[in-house]
Amino acid sequence: MENKTITVEGVEINKYSVSVPSNQVGYSLAAKSGSEYTVDYGESFTFVFSLLEGYTKSLPRILVNGVEVTLDVNNECIVADIDENITIIVENVVLNTYTITWNIEGQTSTTVVNHGDTPIYEGTPSKPSTDTHAYVFDHWTPEIVAAVGNATYTAVFEERAIKIGATDPDESAGEVEAELSVPGGVIIDAVLKVKIVETTDGDISVPDNKEIFKLYNATLLNSENEDISASITGEVTLKFAMPSGLEEREGIQIVIDGESVARSVMIEGQFIVFETESLGDFALVVDTQSNTNLSLIVTLSVAGFVLLIFAGFGVFFLVRKKDKEKDDTKKEQRSH
Structure with missing residues (x-):
């Protein structure tokens, strides 16, 4: 085996x-x-x-x-x-989300964003204007970047002047006291110049029965003496000192260079006020003297006619009174 x-x-x-x-x-x-x-x-x-x-x-x-x-x-x-x-x-692995806080003059709101996304504020931040200044949103601080964590951004505003005054005019250069009101504001160091000029390079259309009383030029300058009048947008109000002798004239209006229709004005004390959308050359126009004289003649004629009517009625009533006195005397004599 x-x-x-x-x-x-x-x-x-x-x-x-x-x-x-x-x-x-x-x-x-x-x-x-x-x-x-x-x-x-x-x-x-x-x-x-x-x-x-x-x-x-x-x-x-x-x-x-x-x-x-x-x-x-x-x-x-x-x-x-x-x-x-x-x-x-x-x-349960998900992308991080972060809270972004927007601070506008102490008022806050929040936005939730994903990691890596750049936060976007919906709308445009605003700050209320004062009587003298407007505020325009400029930027956020710190600079907005792609989100990698919670963050707070604060709105920064540019301060702009609403009222720009020409309070110390050079009279020897024809400058007059003036003030410009710009609702949207202009750069804070802007300077207003309003002066009387002899002629303009533009086209001033004088309405019928009107004549030019004074020609003016209004200019807005920056700190470097550069003309920034074109930066104005929307309607603004220009107020300037009334020239001597204007109070004796009628039909005061403003004609702006390039416009065919005269603008109405307001008188505030010794100042003329009008609204415009641009600066530059403009004319202060009034009724022509002949037109004014005609109005005076018509006024005097009407007044004379009214006085004549009253005088006629006076004579009529006086005659009637004399006749009545004679009738009363005769009646009295008959009664005796």
């Missing part, structure tokens, strides 16, 4: 696969160095997890075959004693 040898072949230890998410958005999950995605029965698999920039506020859930696991202080997790295929799933 001979010895027998039994040989068993094809018996291998079970091997198991470890599957991790393929589309990893906002995080990284990978095998730790030394771990393989295919493991033998009873062995372990160690993975490392981290949140990426912009997702750090997430509270992720990591599931190993449906069971939630926790990470150690090194953001690692060991799956031990493996006896089946492993599937790892990650949930």
